[in-house]
Amino acid sequence: MSKILVFGHKNPDTDTIASAIAFDYYLEKLGYDSEAVALGEPNEETAYALEHFNIEAPRIIETAANEVSQVALVDHNEPQQSVNDIKDVEVTYVIDHHRINGFETAHPLYYRAEPIGSTASVLYKMFEEKDFDIPSAVAGMMLSAIISDTLLLKSPTTTQEDEKIAYRLAKIAEVNLEEYGLDLLKAGTNLSSKSAEELLNSDSKVFDMHGHQVQIAQINTVDFADVTSRKEEIIEAVNATLINSDVELFVVLVTDILENNSFAYVVGQNMDAVETAFQQQVFDQEIQLPGVVSRKKQIVPQLTDALEG
């Protein structure tokens, strides 16, 4: 059997890296020759988890077709979020927890998505169905993925299943969920060491919304002032990425992970759609998003609807 590369989305977050590692392990248990790789460097939060559980960061690839003919996608399906030459390889597996958009295959495939807190939670269920043991370090990474995606089980994307799975994984990984969880989240909020470009890229995705290309970056913080003090620099960096890009609208979602609250900087076209989507006015390229923490559940569907027609 020829080799399968397993990877998550561009600008990888903890769920993407952890799910690639976990699904690679799962495929090998099924008898496949597979390798977990990544489409970029781990962010600081992910690096903290990798170090804590003593796992090496996956090798970074730019293209896939030069190495393999088949790939497995985790934590994403939209082609613009995937490897650049995604059209030149066959996708045989997708494990995900996002909307489906622009994803197409010529052949039947294995596709497993559930509307739950993290891709790692879906994978946990798959391990359980097959009665596969999860090694402690892999469990630690999967737990980190759930903590990261659900902001320690507080995001509205969190389900009872995620909660139950997180406690089981914490046991296998031998960590205290709350204590480790807060340390992990804080590891991702050290913003002062990062350039504005790094802030924008560390968790950024492009979405096709009825033909409009919309980029949404999310910055987690424990203090809004760490971001607001750099507003000018951030907006300038956004403007720079918009040159020579087909992105029409760029949303920088800034989330206080302790208060579970957000605001956003918005740059580009379609400000009226932004205001319609969130029932708030944009002042000076800024919009308040009280109670919002989830890009997937509280930003993407609303903006997609507002950009229709």
Place this chain on the structure above:
Amino acid sequence: MSKILVFGHKNPDTDTIASAIAFDYYLEKLGYDSEAVALGEPNEETAYALEHFNIEAPRIIETAANEVSQVALVDHNEPQQSVNDIKDVEVTYVIDHHRINGFETAHPLYYRAEPIGSTASVLYKMFEEKDFDIPSAVAGMMLSAIISDTLLLKSPTTTQEDEKIAYRLAKIAEVNLEEYGLDLLKAGTNLSSKSAEELLNSDSKVFDMHGHQVQIAQINTVDFADVTSRKEEIIEAVNATLINSDVELFVVLVTDILENNSFAYVVGQNMDAVETAFQQQVFDQEIQLPGVVSRKKQIVPQLTDALEG
């Protein structure tokens, strides 16, 4: 909780009807208010199975949004194969075994597809994972679906899982797999009673292949002569459907289910793509397809590739 309608594709086959019935049952076990419906009358094969297991044919719907806001799709995902107003409802579940094409959601959803012989086989695994019992009549319908889609476990789409599942379902349904299977398949090959239009519609799907609309009807028979004697009438009926249609190419796949062999009538544009796809020449609107029995595995990917670029 508001009601969910569960349905398969247009021109329903046995897998589509049986999977709607089985998934409706599954959703009700999960506590949902759901109803299995259909986008057309059962064909003769499906009618035979429904009568054998004493199950009523699902109610036929034309549109969904007038009744519900959420739907579950089984045995398909491509919008042109679905209910006409699919864009006006939210798809919350898909259970399938086909390629993914043109399917889009704004929200995360439950999507479960596997590259195996029938949607009913995927559903069987889901029942097993939840430890849900399958009532004898539902098991009989699921078995009929596997027999129909795999031509009694002989199509190249058949996996070891389908085989194992079929034997288990036959036990629950209290039928002899081979005997019941042959009776079921033969029930679908009574062609003489059908008009050419009925022959074309009983198992017909439209595929978007790189922007080309391709319709592929499959007619099962135990004797090619039952079809070849009506060639002129069939081609005429195809030509009639092509008027006022955006379908460019119509393939009528005729399969001998005892010999596991096919030929096809091809009408419309892109004959060169047809010849490239199957490495055979088209003579007098007819192409030989030795060893072909599966539209999904032996026709759609090859034609899709040939129509690219």
